[in-house]
Amino acid sequence: xTLYFEDVVLGEDQVLGSYTFRAEExxxxxxxxxxxxxxxxxxxxxxxxxxxxxxxxxxxxxxxMKLLVDHSYSGHEGSEPRFGPSPGFRDLKWLKPVxxxxxxxxxxxNIETKALASKPNWGLLESLNEGHNQDGALVFSxxxxxxxxxxxxxxxx
Amino acid sequence: xTLYFEDVVLGEDQVLGSYTFRAEExxxxxxxxxxxxxxxxxxxxxxxxxxxxxxxxxxxxxxxMKLLVDHSYSGHEGSEPRFGPSPGFRDLKWLKPVxxxxxxxxxxxNIETKALASKPNWGLLESLNEGHNQDGALVFSxxxxxxxxxxxxxxxx
Numbered sequence: 676x677t678l679y680f681e682d683v684v685l686g687e688d689q690v691l692g693s694y695t696f697r698a699e700e701x702x703x704x705x706x707x708x709x710x711x712x713x714x715x716x717x718x719x720x721x722x723x724x725x726x727x728x729x730x731x732x733x734x735x736x737x738x739x740m741k742l743l744v745d746h747s748y749s750g751h752e753g754s755e756p757r758f759g760p761s762p763g764f765r766d767l768k769w770l771k772p773v774x775x776x777x778x779x780x781x782x783x784x785n786i787e788t789k790a791l792a793s794k795p796n797w798g799l800l801e802s803l804n805e806g807h808n809q810d811g812a813l814v815f816s817x818x819x820x821x822x823x824x825x826x827x828x829x830x831x832x
Numbered sequence: 833x834t835l836y837f838e839d840v841v842l843g844e845d846q847v848l849g850s851y852t853f854r855a856e857e858x859x860x861x862x863x864x865x866x867x868x869x870x871x872x873x874x875x876x877x878x879x880x881x882x883x884x885x886x887x888x889x890x891x892x893x894x895x896x897m898k899l900l901v902d903h904s905y906s907g908h909e910g911s912e913p914r915f916g917p918s919p920g921f922r923d924l925k926w927l928k929p930v931x932x933x934x935x936x937x938x939x940x941x942n943i944e945t946k947a948l949a950s951k952p953n954w955g956l957l958e959s960l961n962e963g964h965n966q967d968g969a970l971v972f973s974x975x976x977x978x979x980x981x982x983x984x985x986x987x988x989x
Contacts, residue, residue, distance in 0.1 A: 708894035710901050711913065724917065732918060733897050737865035737890045744867050756868065756880065761889060761926060763974070768920035817920075 676751035678758055680798030680823040683785055691781040692742040696730045698775035704734040717775075729772035735779070735815050736767070739804060742781050759797060759822030767817035771808070779806040779814060786818070797822040833908035835915055837955030837980040840942055848938040849899040853887045855932035861891040874932075886929035892936070892972050893924065896961060899938050916954060916979030924974035928965070936963040936971060943975070954979040 698717070705714030709731035712719035720728040747757045773779060787801040800823050806815035855874070862871030866888035869876035877885040904914045930936060944958040957980050963972035 704894075708898045710898070713913070723913065731894075731897065732920075733890065733894045737861075737888075737894065740888065740890050741865045741867070756870070760881065763889075763923070763925035765922055765924070766920070767922065767924070769918060 676755060676757060677824055678747070680788065680790075680800070680825045683788055683800055683823065685785045685788065688782050688784050689746070691739070691746045691783055693778050693780040694738045694742060695778045696734070696738075696773050696775060698728055701728060701730045701734065701775055704737070705731050709733060725772045725774075727772075728775040730775075732769040732815075735769065735773050735806065736817070738779070739781050739806065739815070743783070758800075759824060761819065761821045762799075764817050764819045769815060771812055771814040773806075773808065773814055777814075778809045780808075781806045781815075783819075794822070795828045796825055798825055799823075833912060833914060834981055835904070837945065837947075837957070837982045840945055840957055840980065842942045842945065845939050845941050846903070848896070848903045848940055850935050850937040851895045851899060852935040853891070853895075853930050853932060855885055858885060858887045858891065858932055861894070862888050866890060882929050882931075884929075885932040887932075889926040889972075892926065892930050892963065893974070895936070896938050896963065896972070900940070915957075916981060918976065918978045919956075920977060922975050922977070924972075926972060928969055928971040930963075930965065930971055934971075935966045938963045938972075940976075951979070952985045953982055955982055956980075 702715050705711065713723040713725050713729060714731050717728045720726070751757065781804065783802045783804045785800060785802045789799040789801070791797065791799060800821050802819050804817055804819055805813060808814050859872050862868065870880040870882050870886060871888050874885045908914065938961065940959045940961045942957060942959045946956040946958070948954065948956060957978050959976045961974055961976055962970060965971050
């Protein structure tokens with residue numbers, strides 16, 4: 676169930692899902708990938724700039740990926756990839772801390788498609804991704820890029 | 833052992849460390865945060881565009897954070913944060929897959945410091961971060977940003 680470049684709809688908000696960051700998971704992720712005291716220990720976090728246990732920014736980003744994948748494959752049969760690889764992202768912003776117990780709702784909106792002379796079988800999709808907490812505050816945003824297959828190659832043989 | 837804005841050295845490469853991505857950890861990270869077949873299963877990965885089991889791009893990034901923290905706190909007593917929060921990142925590129933068994937060496941180079949009228953007690957440091965595999969190929973790069981405390985506030989009272 677490939678998502679083709681030609682079928683992308685621009686400008687519509689899609690809700691990817693919501694995720695509650697539990698203290699246990701915050702500490703588990705941080706213990707492995709971001710072992711700073713304010714991600715590991717409530718007492719140290721209370722005394723820090725953040726004032727309470729909060730998730731690693733990379734944890735906030737990784738959860739976006741999880742919800743994107745779940746959302747994208749939901750209702751689709753088989754394990755055929757729906758989209759191609761990502762060359763990267765830009766302008767990632769961690770705007771406010773994500774505290775233990777916060778529920779973040781992630782949304783994505785396709786903002787731009789690019790046809791590429793260098794890749795006639797693929798097009799590039801750029802999407803603006805945002806995460807808001809339960810109080811409606813924007814905590815996370817970035818622009819993702821992903822390659823999507825074209826229905827027909829644009830290569831001229 | 834705070835790292836102060838005034839003490840930043842620009843332009844020098846620092847090796848943060850090397851990390852071998854084991855199949856088991858690749859699958860564990862992906863199962864939680866990026867459950868696509870080519871990150872979860874060798875047979876499916878062999879048939880995919882990647883041709884073999886490879887790490888989630890977010891896993892590659894999370895390991896950078898782990899090595900940065902280990903490197904930054906190494907030899908420093910206490911749990912006082914060495915640097916301030918990060919407002920975000922830009923221009924992250926996943927240039928080649930990181931396959932199971934690959935060893936990635938991460939380096940960082942401070943490229944720019946910015947004094948900010950809006951934050952008289954902090955300055956912003958930008959660093960170029962790169963990861964190369966065991967064959968010397970660049971697989972990962974991005975520009976990080978982090979706030980560092982100033983030795984003296986630039987606020988005029």
